[in-house]
Amino acid sequence: MNYKEKLETDNIPEHVAIIMDGNGRWAKEKGEMRLFGHATGVESVREALTAASEVKVKYLTLYAFSTENWNRPKAEVDGLMDLLVNTIANEIESLNNNDVRLLTIGNTNDLPESCRVELLRAIEKTKDNKGTVLVLALNYSAKLEIKQAIKNIATKYKNGDIELEDIDDELIHQNLYTAGIPDPELMIRTSGEIRISNFLLWQLAYSELHFTPVFWPDFKKEDFYRAIYEYQTRERRFGMIGEQLNEPE
Ligand code: FPP
Secondary structure, eight states: OOHHHHOOGGGOOSEEEEEOOOHHHHHHHTTOOHHHHHHHHHHHHHHHHHHHHHTTOSEEEEEEEEGGGGGSOHHHHHHHHHHHHHHHHHHHHHHHHTTOEEEEESOGGGSOHHHHHHHHHHHHHTTTOOSOEEEEEEEEOHHHHHHHHHHHHHHHHHTTSSOGGGOSHHHHHHTSTTTTSOOOSEEEEOTTOOOOTTSSTTTTTTOEEEEOOSOGGGOOHHHHHHHHHHHHHSOOOTTSOHHHHHSOO
8 A cells, every 4th residue: 555645635634753673673573683783774864854854744753772872782773873973974865955954852971972062063054944843852851851840840839939829731742852842643563562662651652653564674665654654544532522613612
């Protein structure tokens, strides 16, 4: 089936988030090292980003490295950081040619120096691009993000800058890493795992979730379109009943 052709162009999610999973298992099945899986996964990053740009998804957030990933063997962590630095450095031109802007979420201050430098350079060089925004979640933990937001808000309250009544969804949103970015309408996880794994816990409150058995290195544009196609067949009710959604205002 050609899913791209079937998409309703006026119902494309503005923000799609992806948990890229299964690089290690994909490599193991092929008798290869885990890092080969991650390196091949970069191809799928390109596929997902191109697909997102083609159908005008405004924000694409990719879970590239969690705070828990530091617990992996040192060689794998070092390999992932090298891959990240090299990929960003090699892709800046292509990001600019495709009008893609790069942003990050997560505690990027704790990433290795080379990584921070490369990311800052890419963020600066792509800052005026107006197409899809690629948001890389790096050294990211949703619980940590929420904890930091609570601390910021508590400090503002303590200093008398806000009243208790000022604490609403909007204020919380403004204190998350994703301040200014709309919540994802769709979250995709590859590799058959059916978990959220500390990813965008606040932001995914009303997202449609799409789980596919495809390992990340095998993820292609059609898999991305398929997820959007299935999203478009779902009824998003936000706690209401179906009939309410069709009532004239
Ligand atoms: C999950 O697979 C994947 C990761 C932890 C890293 C994802 C990184 C990339 C695709 C490459 C770099 C990314 C960018 C944006 C340049 P896993 O290792 O958990 O697989 P497993 O569950 O099969 O072990």
